[in-house]
Amino acid sequence: MFKKVLIANRGEIAVRVIQACRELGLATVAIFSEPDKDGKHVKMATEQWRLEGQPAKVYLDGAQILDIAKRAGADAIHPGYGFLAENADFARQCGEAGVKFIGPSPEVIHKMGSKIESRRVMEKAGVPVVPGTTDPVTTAEEVRSLGKKYGYPIAIKASAGGGGRGLRVVRKEEDVEQALAGAQREGASYFGSDEVYVEKYLDHPRHIEVQIIADEHGNIVHLYERDCSSQRRHQKLLEEAPAAKLNQELRGRLTAAAVKGAKALGYSSAGTVECMVSGNEFYFLEVNTRIQVEHPITEMVTGIDIVKEQLLVASGKPLSFKQEDIEPRGHAIECRINAEDPLKNFMPSPGALTRFELPHHPWVRVDTACYPGYTILPFYDSLLAKLVVWGRNREEAIERTRVALKHFIIEGVATTIPFHIAMLDDAAFLSGDVFTTYVEQEFMKRFTAAAAEKSQSEKVAATAPGANGNGSHSQSASGSAEIAMIERADTRSFEVDVNQKIFKVAVTEMIDPAKPRLVQTVRAGAKAAAPVKERAAKSASAAGTGKVQSTMHGLVKEIMVKEGAAVKTGEKIMIFEAMKMESDILADRDGIVKEINVKSGQTVDAHSLLLVIGD
Numbered sequence: 001m002f003k004k005v006l007i008a009n010r011g012e013i014a015v016r017v018i019q020a021c022r023e024l025g026l027a028t029v030a031i032f033s034e035p036d037k038d039g040k041h042v043k044m045a046t047e048q049w050r051l052e053g054q055p056a057k058v059y060l061d062g063a064q065i066l067d068i069a070k071r072a073g074a075d076a077i078h079p080g081y082g083f084l085a086e087n088a089d090f091a092r093q094c095g096e097a098g099v100k101f102i103g104p105s106p107e108v109i110h111k112m113g114s115k116i117e118s119r120r121v122m123e124k125a126g127v128p129v130v131p132g133t134t135d136p137v138t139t140a141e142e143v144r145s146l147g148k149k150y151g152y153p154i155a156i157k158a159s160a161g162g163g164g165r166g167l168r169v170v171r172k173e174e175d176v177e178q179a180l181a182g183a184q185r186e187g188a189s190y191f192g193s194d195e196v197y198v199e200k201y202l203d204h205p206r207h208i209e210v211q212i213i214a215d216e217h218g219n220i221v222h223l224y225e226r227d228c229s230s231q232r233r234h235q236k237l238l239e240e241a242p243a244a245k246l247n248q249e250l251r252g253r254l255t256a257a258a259v260k261g262a263k264a265l266g267y268s269s270a271g272t273v274e275c276m277v278s279g280n281e282f283y284f285l286e287v288n289t290r291i292q293v294e295h296p297i298t299e300m301v302t303g304i305d306i307v308k309e310q311l312l313v314a315s316g317k318p319l320s321f322k323q324e325d326i327e328p329r330g331h332a333i334e335c336r337i338n339a340e341d342p343l344k345n346f347m348p349s350p351g352a353l354t355r356f357e358l359p360h361h362p363w364v365r366v367d368t369a370c371y372p373g374y375t376i377l378p379f380y381d382s383l384l385a386k387l388v389v390w391g392r393n394r395e396e397a398i399e400r401t402r403v404a405l406k407h408f409i410i411e412g413v414a415t416t417i418p419f420h421i422a423m424l425d426d427a428a429f430l431s432g433d434v435f436t437t438y439v440e441q442e443f444m445k446r447f448t449a450a451a452a453e454k455s456q457s458e459k460v461a462a463t464a465p466g467a468n469g470n471g472s473h474s475q476s477a478s479g480s481a482e483i484a485m486i487e488r489a490d491t492r493s494f495e496v497d498v499n500q501k502i503f504k505v506a507v508t509e510m511i512d513p514a515k516p517r518l519v520q521t522v523r524a525g526a527k528a529a530a531p532v533k534e535r536a537a538k539s540a541s542a543a544g545t546g547k548v549q550s551t552m553h554g555l556v557k558e559i560m561v562k563e564g565a566a567v568k569t570g571e572k573i574m575i576f577e578a579m580k581m582e583s584d585i586l587a588d589r590d591g592i593v594k595e596i597n598v599k600s601g602q603t604v605d606a607h608s609l610l611l612v613i614g615d
C-alpha cells in the first residue's frame, strides 16, 4: 500500500479523498492556491503545500504538482474530478516519475478522450452505439449524405468534445453547412482538434450511466446505474440510483454491456460508462475515466466505498468483492447544492456563507468543504455541497430529501435549494419521466412562473441576511429580497461571566465593503423571466454605452470580433467564463469596435473594460 497520497484537487472531492485515506491509515498531502488557504481540505490533510501562480490555473499545473509530490515524498496522486483527472499526459508523467496516478492507464485515458475512438472500441466489443460514423467527416457533402441515410435530426459532434461542447444538432438539410462549421470551430478552440463525426440525434433520451470498478488483475465489476437526466446546459443538478422505471431486463443488458466494454478497453480503477436510454434501447455515449461527482449515490445503494476501493486497486490489490456480492438496496438521491441563483439563469453567486447549517438526519450524507464563514471563491466551480439521501424506496428517499433540503440553512449566497425543492414536487419527476432536456425545455418555465406568482402574492419585504432564520428558503425562492455580501475580517474569542455562568463568545468584525451599496440585488418575477440574451447583454455592460465590462472575475474564452468590425445590438461578441459557467457577451449598441483590451484566454477582474464600441 502507499504511504502518502497527494490530492491534486480542492473542495469537497479533496475532503472525500482525505477521508478515505484516513480510513486506510495513509498520510495526505493537500495542495492549495493562495486564496484557498482556508479550505477544509487544507486543514484536514497531514501536510499542506502552497501552489504558486494564478488561482484559476494552479490546479492544472501538472509540473508544479508533480514536483511537490516528489518533494513531499508522496507515492501516489489522486486527481479527483476535473482539473488533471482526465489528462493522459499528466498520468504518464506521474508514472515516469514513479508516483502512482490513481486512475486508469494513460493509454486508456487518451483513447477515451477521443469520442470516435471510444465508439470504435465499443462497437467492436459489441456494445450498442448510436447509429452514425466511426470515421471523421470533413465536408458538408458527406454530412448531407449521412443525413439522408439516418434521417434528420442528426448530431455533429467534435471527437475531442464533451460536456456538450462541440455538439450541434441539425434538424434540416439547409442547416448542415453552418452546424458543421460550428462543431469544427468549437472542437478546435476548446480541444485543439476540429475532427468531427455524425450520429443520429435522439430527441428525448434519458442519461443513464453505469459505475464500473476494475483492479489491475483483470477483474471488472459494475455497481449498477445512476440516472443523471436532470441537468441544465450539461451541468447535472440531481442524480438518483437506481434509475426510475428501468426494467430489470434492460438494466441487465446495460450493466453487462458496460462491463464488456470496460474489459475490451483493459480498464482499471473506477470509471463510468455513459449511455443514453430511449424507449427499451440504450446506446453508448462516452467513458469517463475519473471518480465522478455523483459517486456517493452508488455508495449509498451498494455499500461500497468507491474511493477507498480505488486507492486499494491502485496499490495493486485485487478487488475486495465480486459481482455476486453486490446487491443494491433501496434508493439514493443526490442534490447538487450550488452557489447559483436558479431564478437568475443559474448565475454564480460567490461570497461569504453567513450561515451554513447542515441537516442532521439519519439517512442523510452531505459531502462538502464548506463551513460557516467560509467564502465561496469566484475562481472555481460553484458546488457548495452534495446532499445525498437514502430511503428504502424512491418515495421514501424523495420524502427524506424534501425534509433535508428544508433544514439545510445557507445564507449569504443564493443556492439551488429552491430549484431542488420544486423539482421534488414536480409531477414528471415524481413519475420518473425526466429526460435530458426536460429541465431546460419544460421545468424552468414553470419554476420561474411559480416563483413570480409567489412573490406577487407574498410581497415579501426586503430581508437582511440572518433575518430568515426559520428554515424556509423564501429569500432566494420568492425574490424581492436583498442580500448584502459582507466580508469577515477577524474573529476573536472571549469568555464572559454573567451571574456565574460562563459564556464563550466569538466576536467577528463584519466589514460591509461599501456600507450603503448593496452588491447584489435579487429580484424575481418579470426580470427573471426575461430572455437569456437580453440579460447577458445587460449584465455585461451598461445599456447602450458601448463600454463592455466584465461583471465578475473570469476568463475571456473567445472573441468573435476584430477591431474595426461593424457590430449590431445583440450580436454575440465574446464568450466569457466565470465559475466554470459560460455566458455570451452581446453588443449593446450598433457601431464599430474601437478597442479590444483583452485577448482570448485572458483572466480579468470584475469591472474590467473589455471592449469599446463607438461610432
Ligand code: MV4
Binding pocket: 130, 155, 162, 163, 164, 165, 167, 199, 200, 201, 202, 203, 205, 207, 231, 234, 276, 285, 286, 436, 437
Ligand atoms: C446526443 C444526444 C442525442 N443524440 N447524441 C450531450 C453531451 C455529450 N456528452 C453527448 N450529448 C448528447 N448526445 C445523440 N446522438 C443528446 C445529448 C444530450 C445529453 C446527453 C447526456 C446528458 C445530457 C444531455 C443533454 C442534452 C443533450
